[in-house]
Amino acid sequence: MKNVRATIGAAAVAGATLLAGLVGISPAAQAADVACNTYSSTTSTCVNSQLVVDGESHSVDWYLPNGTASALMVLEHGFSRGCGNLRGTSKAIAQKGVMVLCVNGDLTAGNPELADALGDLLSARTITPPAGKPLPQRYIVGGHSAGGHFASELGARLVANGYGDLAGAVLFDPVASGDFTANLETISAGGTRPVLAVTARPSVTNLFNNSHGALIGLTNPYVGIQLVWEKYVLGMPVGGSCHIDVEGENTDIIGVAGALCSANTTQTARLRDFGSTWAKDLATGTKTSAYYCTDAAVVSTCGSKVKDLVDRSLPLAAPIR
Numbered sequence: 001m002k003n004v005r006a007t008i009g010a011a012a013v014a015g016a017t018l019l020a021g022l023v024g025i026s027p028a029a030q031a032a033d034v035a036c037n038t039y040s041s042t043t044s045t046c047v048n049s050q051l052v053v054d055g056e057s058h059s060v061d062w063y064l065p066n067g068t069a070s071a072l073m074v075l076e077h078g079f080s081r082g083c084g085n086l087r088g089t090s091k092a093i094a095q096k097g098v099m100v101l102c103v104n105g106d107l108t109a110g111n112p113e114l115a116d117a118l119g120d121l122l123s124a125r126t127i128t129p130p131a132g133k134p135l136p137q138r139y140i141v142g143g144h145s146a147g148g149h150f151a152s153e154l155g156a157r158l159v160a161n162g163y164g165d166l167a168g169a170v171l172f173d174p175v176a177s178g179d180f181t182a183n184l185e186t187i188s189a190g191g192t193r194p195v196l197a198v199t200a201r202p203s204v205t206n207l208f209n210n211s212h213g214a215l216i217g218l219t220n221p222y223v224g225i226q227l228v229w230e231k232y233v234l235g236m237p238v239g240g241s242c243h244i245d246v247e248g249e250n251t252d253i254i255g256v257a258g259a260l261c262s263a264n265t266t267q268t269a270r271l272r273d274f275g276s277t278w279a280k281d282l283a284t285g286t287k288t289s290a291y292y293c294t295d296a297a298v299v300s301t302c303g304s305k306v307k308d309l310v311d312r313s314l315p316l317a318a319p320i321r
Contacts, residue, residue, distance in 0.1 A: 148174020
């Protein structure tokens, strides 16, 4: 891992070059309005609508539990992607009783301006969910890739606005930009709020886990897990987890081309299991011990779900530490 960290600078340049080819592709071309097409669930519904944020109308997707939602999770898509690419993961969270909102937008560098504007609306509680559902009082911020930076900005904005019911953050292979470290520290509030992440193997696309430094630097004793890779080739981890595992069956050719790998069904299932359980715990103020470690550096303190992934040789997985 030391050699991997030493390549972060070069990887950042390579990653920027790789992603530059996707800049011209709008979120509308990336499953922006298709999340609710053929949506099927006995415990939740999906509704696409419009939401005006900072004077601009955005296509948004709502995932609404049948009963009263325990919290609202804003789950933001990645760069050049759309909310439809997160349909399966959003569904998994909604089926745990958590309302999900995703805003289709330009996520270049995490779009902190959009995050701040949305944070202001949420703080003022002027957003009305569809289908007559009430807006939950408790909020969770979340996101994938550049959407992870968006989530960090949104959470920090809610704190800055004095909103008292931010439960924490759940991130999926976030890619850090700008004030990511400071934002996570604000959300964490000295370890009093959970900040949790599922990350993939280091790759050019996630800038070799450039979010790990901020996560590890938090006071929180446990910040999540890094999913497995299968083997090493020329000293680099390959196979196993992929940057777009969170998209799973909802990814597309552009996602695969950008990530340089395909979503792994086993890893997608693991990611959704952890992410949805963490979201439910944050929403309800509970803690499903199987999904946490008391001390990330000591595997014996980890719950059974974590140990099942960590107590292996190859493929490798580990708590983020």
